[in-house]
Amino acid sequence: GQNIDQPTEMTATEGAIVQINCTYQTSGFNGLFWYQQHAGEAPTFLSYNVLDGLEEKGRFSSFLSRSKGYSYLLLKELQMKDSASYLCAVTDSNYQLIWGAGTKLIIKP
C-alpha cells in the first residue's frame, strides 16, 4: 500500500526554528509537495521537491532524500501566523497525489 507519515502535532516557540518530517512509501515517485492549511481555509502551496537536496524560499526550506523516502519542512524565525497544519503529498508513478494526514503546528509566544 501507499503511505505518508508525518507527526500529528508539534509545538514551537515564536522566533524559534521547527522541522516537520515526512516519510513516504509509494509506488513510484514523481515529486513531493508541502502545503500549508490554516484552520477553516484552503490548503496553499509552499514547496516542491523532485531532486535530492534543499530548496530554500525565504523563512521556509524543504529537503528531500529519495533514497530514504524522506523529506522535511524547516520553518525559521517562527511567527504566530505560522500556526497551521502542514500537509506533505507525494506524486506517485500514476501521477496521483498521495497525501499525509498533516501536522498541526502550534506556535506559543
Added chain:
Amino acid sequence: ETGVTQTPRHLVMGMTNKKSLKCEQHLGHNAMYWYKQSAKKPLELMFVYNFKEQTENNSVPSRFSPECPNSSHLFLHLHTLQPEDSALYLCASSQDSSGSYNEQFFGPGTRLTVL
C-alpha cells in the same frame, strides 16, 4: 484569493435531502478535483476531471454524483447522505492531472454536516 471559489461555505442537510456543491476556477486550468477532508485523516481524493472527462472515481458511493459541464465548473450532487459523510469538501484545480508537476490550487471548501 486562490482563484478557486466554492459555494456554499457551510451546509447542513438531513439524510433525505438533495443538495449540490459548486466549484468554479478562474485560472484557466484543465483539471478539477473533489476531495473529502475529515479530521486527522489524509485528504481523500473522490473524483478527477481532466479536460472535462472523468479520469478517476476512487470507489465513491453513488450517493455522491459529480458533474463537470466545462473546464471551469465542477459540481458535486448529494442525496441520501449518511452522518459519516459530514466533512470538509474541497475542490481543487491544476493545469493538467497527468503531469508529474501537478500543483493543485484549492478552494476554501464546503463544511458539510449531515443530521
